[in-house]
Amino acid sequence: MAMLLLPVLAKAQFSISGTVSEKSNKTLSGASVRLKNKATGMTTDGEGKYRFNNLKAGNYILSTSYIGYQTIEKSIKLSSDEVVDFTLTLSTFLADEVIVRATRANEKSATTYKNIDKAEIERNNFGQDLPFILSNTPGVVVTSDAGAGVGYTGIRIRGSDASRVNVTINGIPYNDSESQGIFWVNMPDFASSVDNIQIQRGVGTSTNGAGAFGGSLNIQTSAPSEIAYAELNNTFGSFNTLKNTVKLGTGLIDNKWSFDGRLSRVISDGFVDRGASNLKSYFLSGAYYGKTDLLRINVFSGTEKTYQAWNGVPEAKLRGDLEGLKQHYENNLGYLYNTTADSLNLFNSDNRKYNQFLYKDQNDNYAQNHYQALYAKQFSEKLSFNGALHYTDGKGYFEEYKNAQKFAKYGLPVANVGGVDVTKTDLIRRRWLDNDFYGLTYAFNYNPQSDLNFTLGGAYNQYRGKHFGEIIWAQYASTSTNDYHYYDGKGNKNDFNSYAKVNYSPVTQLSLFADLQYRNVKYDITGMDKNRNPLDFHNNYNFFNPKFGATYFLGEQSNLYASFSVANKEPNRDDFTNLKIGLPVPKPERLNNIEAGYRIKNSDFSAGVNIYGMFYKDQLIFTGEVNDGGDPYRQNVDKSSRMGIELDASYIISPKFAINANAALSRNKIKNYIDYVTEYDANFDFVKVQATNYANPDISFSPNTVLFGELVYKPLAGFAVALQSKYVSKQYMDNTQNENRKLNAYWVNNARLGYDFSLKGIKNINIGLLANNILNKKYESNGYTYSSIYPWGTVTENFYFPQAGTNFLLSLNLKF
Incomplete structure (x- = not known):
């Protein structure tokens, strides 16, 4: 912390300051100003002013850009304080940033956010899923089922799981409409087609799609290069991980057209036994740029085949407790374990790499195709529009081998074999999801004067999902046929929202904003669930989500902000399909979010501190009980909260050294749980449910401390070494705050090396090395627990997802 404060105390050397305006002399607040040769920058304040301090004498290249205006660069030989003003002219074509402007936060939004640019994404892109590229941002915790960042991965922001994190791609919702989760495995190597990402923590600004209860990820895909290019990006590393990416682009043709494409594959054996992934994807984009129009068509797809590793490792196996493992095996005979092979695998496999599944085709298979048509129009200097049409087609299944299944469970009569009735059979089943998602988004932006801005936007989307199960093989076939569905269910969802935003600056130093959103959700669940229970739920929700805030600029480099926001969220599909008999239908959740903070930024130093309070009504949380199919129950709790403080800072110590650090400290509680x-009973038949009250326990999977630090060393041009360290405090796996049901705290250290150079015929060659967990820490980043009561006592089962020890990824990237 003392090192982070050094620039505040240090005496300045030279400065570059000035104002950015347009030809009519109207100042441009929020314009980007960068010192290109120092790789640092800032945005102009409410008066269009900027200032870089603590600059040594020398030559600098100053670049200024603003949406809809031409970028200007100026070379400066600095030997004293300089004042450099910029006058921007309207661009001959619209910039792609207009596509996401309506749902993005800026310095006037009084919102807690962090922007991640293309350069940072590229530095950290070694083929792991997108959550691992974002893992070093404040309050973020990531996990991987297979233990190495490829395959099924997850992200939590402020302790909130992926179903509470809103994700949009070019303003179009990406969250699954029914589970509201994010399945990154369906979009492998998508980071290679991303230009920038904005992470908003808390409720954030109004956006499209699922409610943001922990945060939101606003993703913009790549903008065109001005010149033609080709790239070959390759990664090879531990666990036979391999990434191959080919990228091509035409650049701007006649200053009006551009075409870009990417083809990728990512394969990995995974750290966990049989945790393999085979992932393929492509991205195609074509755009037309007029003086006042932009039309872009994106088509991208992902196909995944992932061996299931989602059951985790039993605690006794993980700890090497042989007696406990024998007891675990006996407790789960006929449920988790049935065969001699199961027994040998459980007792003889590697403790940390153990995977319960042995069937060779125990795979998850899914393909998802996305189609986006994006359009923007600049009617005048004051009025603009952007909108999109989109369609997503997804279809896939997961296959599994099941022992000794009752025919009745699948709606089949008993089989007669040699004159003997057989009631059970071994079988192989597939559970399918076939879904379609389509709709439109829109936003009008009106800027009548420099101190006033209006945005009117929204979206209407429809989802149609089919859920069904098939039996593709059985030891005894009964009357089943290849086209027999043992269950069929549907989920139909219509989602409409409209929002109005206004930013107003009554005085130069003060910016006020209001953001009002109405959202209507109509969600019907019908048919039969996977356990053949009837489904007949018809829900209609009307949500009003107001947001208000203010930003006060203390000067050119710092500001204070505060906001109050409301969010509402509908229950997930599982809250209905796993509904416990006798309990009321789940209610929607409500969140009141308070944010307040301070930001400062100059050429060498940037920092932000934010305090927040998130107060929930009727939050849906896991109860600790599971149904007959092993699915966990969730139910509403009356009151719960998350409160904390977040710090985020970076400091360029010298041309060779820089440090980045962030911290998230929080208190996450349920008032009454x-x-x-x-x-x-002794025959495993249901007796009753026992309830226990807990006062003020911690919310599960909510660490109270998340810390990150990075030291970057650049000993010579083109070469950089980064040492990264992350600490995550203990997390409870349920809401009882029981020390025997927790993830231990962990501290993990990584190293990243990168070297850029060029050769004749090759524009840039990048050699990168990512060394993960260099101290070989044994830790688990995720898990689950459940308990049952028997005449002989209470049995609690804990399962964990171990992460890989020391492992490496080596990349070679060529740009032409």
Whole structure:
């Protein structure tokens, strides 16, 4: 912390300051000003002013840009304080940034956010899923089922899981409409087609799609290069991980057209046994740029085949507790374990790499195709429009081998074999999802004067999902046929929202904003669930989500902000399909979010501190009980909260050294929690449910401390070394705050090396090395728990997802 404060105390050398305006002398607030040769920058304040301090004498290249205006660069030989003003002219074509402007936060939004640019994404892109590229941002915790960042991965922001994180791609919703989760495995190597990402923590600004209860990720895909290019990006590393990417682009043709494409594959054996992934994707984009029009068509797809590793490792196996493992095996005979092979695998495999599944085709298979038509129009200097049409087609299944299944469970009569009735059979089943998602988004932006801005936007989207199950093989076939569906269910969802935003600056130093959103969700769940229970739920939700805030500029480099926001969120599909008999239909959740903070930024130093309070009504949380199919129950709790402080800072110490650091400290509580545990008799038949009250326990999977630090060393031109360190405090796996049901705290250190140079015929060659977990820390980043009561006592089962020890990824990237 003392090192971070050094620039505040240091005496300045020279400065570059000035104002950015347009030809009519109207100043441009929020314009980007960068010192290109120092790789640092800032945005102009409410008066269009900027200032870089603590600059040594020398030559600098100053670049200024603003949406809809031509970029200007100026070379400066600095030997004293300089004042450099910029006058921007309207661009001959619209910039792609207009596509996401309506749902993005800026310095006037009084919102807690962090922008990640293309250069940072490229530095960290070694083929792992997108959450691992974002893992070093404040309050973020990531996990991987296979243990190495490829395959099924997850992200939590402020302790909120992926179903509470809103994700949009070019303003178009990406969250699955029913689970509201994010399946990054369906979009492998997507980071290679991303230009920038904005992470908003908390409710954030109004956007499209799922409610943001922990944060939102606003992703913009790549903008065109001005010149033609080709890239070959390759990564090879531990666990036979391999990434191959080919990128091509025409650059701007006649200053009006551009075409870009990418083809990728990512394969990995995974750290966990049989945790393999085979992922393929492509991205195609074509755009037309007029003086006042922009039309872009994106088509991208992802196909994944991933061996299932989602059951985790039993605690006794992970700890090497042989007696506990024997007891675990006996407790789960006929449920998790059935065959001699199961027993040998459980007792003889590597403790940390153990995977329960042995069937060779125990795979998850899914393909998803996206189609986007994006259009923007600049009617005048004051009025603009952007909108999109989109369609997503997804279809896939997961396959699994099941022992000794009752025919009745699949709606089939008993089989007669040699005159003997057989009630059970081994079988192979597939559970399918076939879904379509389509709709439109729109936004009008009106800027009548420099101190006033209006935005009117929204979206209407429809989702149509089919859920069904098939039996593709059985030891005894009964009357089943290849086209027999043992269950069929549907999920139909219509989602409409409209928002109005206004920014107003009554005085130069003060910016006020209001953001009002109305959202209507109509969600019908019908048919039969996977356990053949009837489904007949018809829900209609009307949500009003107001947001208000203010930003006060203390000067050219710093500001204070505060905001109050409301968010509402509908229950997930599983909250209905796993609904416990006798309990009321789940209610929607409500969140009141308070944010307040301070930001400062100059040429060498930037920092932000933010305090927040998130107060929930009827939050849906896991109860600790599971149903007969092993699915966890969730139910509403009356009151719960998250409160904390976040710090984020970076400091360029010298041309060779820089440090980046962030911290998230929080308190996450449920006011009153009821834990439910099912009691069974000696024959494993249901007896009753026992309830236990807990006062003020921690919310599960919510660490109270998340810290990150990075030291960057650049000993020579083109070469950089980064040492990264991350600490995550303990997390409870349920809401009882039981020390026997937790993830231990962990501290992981990584190193990243990069070297850029060029050869004749090759524009840039980049050699990169990512060394993960260099101290070989044994840790688990995710898990789950459940308990049952029997005449002989209470049995609690804990399962964990171990992460890989020391491992490496080596990349070679060529740009032409």
